[in-house]
Structure formats: structure tokens, C-alpha cells
Amino acid sequence: MTDRGPLDAVSPLDGRYARYTEPLVPYASERALMRARVRVEVEYLLALADLDATPLTIDAAQRDHLRNCYEAFDEEDAALVKQLETEGYGEYAATNHDVKAVEYFVRLHLPDGLDAANWIHFGLTSEDVNNLAHRLLVGPAVEDVLVPELRAVRDRLVAFAHDYGDLPMLARTHGQPATPTTFGKEMAVYASRLGRAIARIEAAADDLSGKLAGASGTYAAHHAAYPEVDWPAVSEAFVADLGLEHEPLTTQVNPCDDLEAVFDAVRGANNVLRDLDLDMWLYVSDRYLGQEAVEGETGSSTMPHKVNPIDFENSEGNLTKANSDLTFLGDYVTTSRLQRDLSDSTVKRNIGSAFAYCLIAYQKCQSGLDKVVPNERVMREELESTPEIVGEAVQTILRREGHDDAYEQVKKATRGKSVTIEDFREMIAGLDVSESVREELLAVTPTGYTGVADELADDV
Structure with a gap:
């Protein structure tokens, strides 16, 4: 058989994406x-x-x-x-x-x-070796490869939060115009979520456990050879020396609840990033974000003008694939018929593949974030063309002033209608309020109605 190169690989992980999965x-x-x-x-x-x-x-x-x-x-x-x-x-x-x-x-x-x-291999079963070996690989793979990439994404989000904490932007709830936010504050939300997800991953990776208890978890062979030795204590010390927690009660198989916790924690971080990918894609589509064109790159084989959000799309796809694999792995490795069946052996060989799809996604997400630039003009223009969003502020201030029908008044004037800022001013002019309150209401603008979003963005 001739040597196979990346173009002959049956998996994209060792073919098209080999340069990403090398770590x-x-x-x-x-x-x-x-x-x-x-x-x-x-x-x-x-x-x-x-x-x-x-x-x-x-x-x-x-x-x-x-x-x-x-x-x-x-x-x-x-x-x-x-x-x-x-x-x-x-x-x-x-x-x-x-x-x-x-x-x-x-x-x-x-x-x-x-x-x-x-x-060599005295008193051991293969699973004694394998369960420890897999964990000696899973822990560092998560801590030395995946987590640093996730931190790099979070660092980029924190930079966005601090740089654009006061850049007003129309929010959308249910896809419809809603109370304004700032671009930086929205990035701070993702940075905060990702930070918590990273902490959860690290905690799970630090809690990996191993067993060394023989063919049925009873230390039977060890005890038969040297009944005077406290083999559970020997096992505990040995596993601890490898940097793992000791699992004292097992069948032949380490129950793998610890691995499932790692997979679930990584999947949680992936869900945060997939949510981010979807939002960034929409912001690009709405022209809230521009993308820096890469010299020589082709966006479309037929439309020369296009700069597509391909990195976010690629990240989304790989995160979805990774999460499918991680869910499968978590469900599968935590079950074993009676004291042992071998089906998990081949399944565990795919842990690396699941991590590889994660790694590709994290790198693609970073690449996407590195290319986007907030389009302040578009954001402000859309805010100014959607003045009805200040209706919340108007009715809330009127409630404060004792107007029981404040909500109904603003709803009648704005819901389902094309409203201009002049319409608001005319409505405010006819309100039974003091002049100071009237001035307060007139001072509310779509671009200025962002609460303490800038402060929230700085907190991340």
C-alpha cells in the first residue's frame, strides 16, 4: 500500500483540517x-x-x-x-x-x-491500563489545547466589550425591534457566559478519576497473591501519583461519569459559541458588522463582490458536529453490560475526533471575530429610524408620575404603526405632565436609551 497523504484521508480531521487539528x-x-x-x-x-x-x-x-x-x-x-x-x-x-x-x-x-x-501487568486487567491511559490524555487535551483556544475567544470578546461598550445598537427580541443595547454589552454577555463555561470545563478536567482494581473491581488477583497487602490503599496511592482522583468502587470498568462530566462541560461551552456564531452571522447580514476582505480570497464562485461570514458558518457546523459526538460519547461510556462489555473500547477512540471538531470550531470562531468591524453608521441609522423603541421609556416614566393608563396610551400610539420621532413629540406635547417631566420625556432618544450598558460592558 502506498503512503497516504492528507488528500487520501477518509476523515476531514486528518485531511482538509489537519493543520487545525495538529495540536x-x-x-x-x-x-x-x-x-x-x-x-x-x-x-x-x-x-x-x-x-x-x-x-x-x-x-x-x-x-x-x-x-x-x-x-x-x-x-x-x-x-x-x-x-x-x-x-x-x-x-x-x-x-x-x-x-x-x-x-x-x-x-x-x-x-x-x-x-x-x-x-509487568501483574494482577491487572486491560481496563486498569486503559482507563488510566485515556484520562492521562483527556485531561491535558482539554487543559492544554481546548481551554487556551476558548480563552483566546473570550479575550477577543472582552476586547470588543471594552472597545464598544458605548456603541448603541438596536436590540431585537422575537426578531422585532426592542429596547436598544450596545454592541459591547452584547459581547460582554458572551464573554461572561464563556468564562463560566471554561471554569466548568476546568473543574471537570481536574476531577478525572482512575481505577486499578482488577478484572471485577475486587482486587481478587492481587489479594490472592499477597493477601497481607492493603491493595485498595496501594491503588489509591498509585492513581493519585498519576494526577488522578481514585475511584474505589468499580466493576472491571471505571464508570466514566467523570468523562461524561467533561464532555458535558465542553458541550456547554460549545453551545455558548454556537449561539455567538448565529448572532454574529445575523449582525453581518444586517450590516451591523463589516468584514475585512482577505487579499486573493474568493467569497463566491459566481458573485465576485461577496465577503461571506464563512468562519462563523464553519464554526457553527463543527460545533454542531462536536456536540453530537460529545452527547453520544457521554451517553455511551457511562453504560456497560454487567461487569464489562467491550463496546466502549472502540467508542472511546473517538474522543479525539470530538475534541478535534471543537478545536476547528474554536479557531474558526476566532478567525471570524478577527475579521469583523462594527459599522457604527448603520447601527445609528437603524436606531434613529426606529423611534418607537423609546415607547418603553415614555410609558415607564409616565407610570412613575402616576398615569395608570400609560402603557395603553403609548401602545395606542405606536403598536403596529410606522412612527416618527415627531409623532412622539406630538404625543408628549399633549400629555398632562409637568414641564420638567415633559422635557425629560423629550430628551429620551433611540441612540441614548441604553441604560447602563456601557458600565455592564466594562465589568466583564
Whole structure:
């Protein structure tokens, strides 16, 4: 078979979008999973040597040699693990088992003079290795790749909030003209939401848990070999040393409620960004936002003038795909028939794909935000041509002054009608109010009726 390049990839993640998904390779690739498994096997071997009950002794130089097995794990090492699994190598026939292949890989890399082959994978089931390996990848993938991209989006939104906190803009509720806001305040809303979503993701990623309890979660093999050892305590210390919380009660499978919490938290952030994408698309459509044209870029194959909001559209599509995958993953990995079935094994291999769609979306959203510029003239013109929106202010001030029918008066004069600012002034002129109140009402303008939106924008 000839070498396949990006144009031969069956998935856009490793084809068209490979340059976007590259940061996830150390966490989501097959090689990354192999390396994480080697790490678990090596560290477990060293933990066994630290037990007084076992006759295993590993000196400092041998420990360094063993740790180098995963610290320097490269393409050749990954190829050897795959060969052990699919073809066999040396004295080892093909395992047709990915974790067993890792066990044999560690055997092949034992330092000279260390007779420890029988202690590698001692008392373990594959899921002991896999559940830890996956979490050693998921946590950093979220914290080192996804969260920084989300923070970059939030930083851009905060900049918009501070730069345009006092730029008045017509709001729309139910798609209809409503009480004015400012562009900066609306961006501050998204920045605030995204900040909370990021905090939730970080909390979930910090709470990942692991198990090391054998084939049915009872430490049966460990206990049979060394009944005097407190194996739950050994497991807890080992899992903690890997930087994970310890899950004491499991079947063969770690229940994965912790992974589901991560997926759900990421999905929550994606929902915020998808909402943002939709709004930015509409603001571009309404000409509230202009877009900087990229030299040489084509907007339409037939309409040369077009500058399309393609980044927000691309982000929206990838967020939708990511959320579909994250929902599926969360639902699937938290179930297992009786003490174990293997269906989750292939499903978990798609965690990286879900994260990759997230990563593409975050980068596209950033690109879209970097291209847009608020169109102050259009925003102000639309506000001034929609004076009926100050009706809320007028009827509220009249209520304050004791007018029981204030709402009804303004409704009669404005609802469903084309109203001008002169119509408002004429209505105000006929009101039974003091001159100071009349002046207060006349001072209300569509562009000035934004409350404390500028202050709210500064708070984010």
C-alpha cells in the first residue's frame, strides 16, 4: 500500500483540517494512547518494586531506563507495538490485543540485569491500563489545547466589550425591534457566559478519576497473591501519583461519569459559541458588522463582490458536529453490560475526533471575530429610524408620575404603526405632565436609551 497523504484521508480531521487539528496529535492519536499505556505499565511496575511484600528490586538507573520507554516514545516504538499486535515480533506471536502488545513492548525494553518480565501487568486487567491511559490524555487535551483556544475567544470578546461598550445598537427580541443595547454589552454577555463555561470545563478536567482494581473491581488477583497487602490503599496511592482522583468502587470498568462530566462541560461551552456564531452571522447580514476582505480570497464562485461570514458558518457546523459526538460519547461510556462489555473500547477512540471538531470550531470562531468591524453608521441609522423603541421609556416614566393608563396610551400610539420621532413629540406635547417631566420625556432618544450598558460592558 502506498503512503497516504492528507488528500487520501477518509476523515476531514486528518485531511482538509489537519493543520487545525495538529495540536491534538500528542493526546488523541494512536501513538499517544500507546505511549500513555506504556507509562501506566512502567509506573505500575515501579510501584510494585516499592512494596515490601514483593521481591522485586529496581535501582535508580533501571528506573530511569524504564521511564525513558515512555518519555522518549517515538514513531519507531509505536510501530513496534503495532507489529507486536498485528504481526508478532521475535519470540512473540501476534497478540491481536493492543494492551498485551504494550506489555510485551515493555518486556523487550527491560534494562539488562532486571528479571522482571513476570511482574509487568501483574494482577491487572486491560481496563486498569486503559482507563488510566485515556484520562492521562483527556485531561491535558482539554487543559492544554481546548481551554487556551476558548480563552483566546473570550479575550477577543472582552476586547470588543471594552472597545464598544458605548456603541448603541438596536436590540431585537422575537426578531422585532426592542429596547436598544450596545454592541459591547452584547459581547460582554458572551464573554461572561464563556468564562463560566471554561471554569466548568476546568473543574471537570481536574476531577478525572482512575481505577486499578482488577478484572471485577475486587482486587481478587492481587489479594490472592499477597493477601497481607492493603491493595485498595496501594491503588489509591498509585492513581493519585498519576494526577488522578481514585475511584474505589468499580466493576472491571471505571464508570466514566467523570468523562461524561467533561464532555458535558465542553458541550456547554460549545453551545455558548454556537449561539455567538448565529448572532454574529445575523449582525453581518444586517450590516451591523463589516468584514475585512482577505487579499486573493474568493467569497463566491459566481458573485465576485461577496465577503461571506464563512468562519462563523464553519464554526457553527463543527460545533454542531462536536456536540453530537460529545452527547453520544457521554451517553455511551457511562453504560456497560454487567461487569464489562467491550463496546466502549472502540467508542472511546473517538474522543479525539470530538475534541478535534471543537478545536476547528474554536479557531474558526476566532478567525471570524478577527475579521469583523462594527459599522457604527448603520447601527445609528437603524436606531434613529426606529423611534418607537423609546415607547418603553415614555410609558415607564409616565407610570412613575402616576398615569395608570400609560402603557395603553403609548401602545395606542405606536403598536403596529410606522412612527416618527415627531409623532412622539406630538404625543408628549399633549400629555398632562409637568414641564420638567415633559422635557425629560423629550430628551429620551433611540441612540441614548441604553441604560447602563456601557458600565455592564466594562465589568466583564
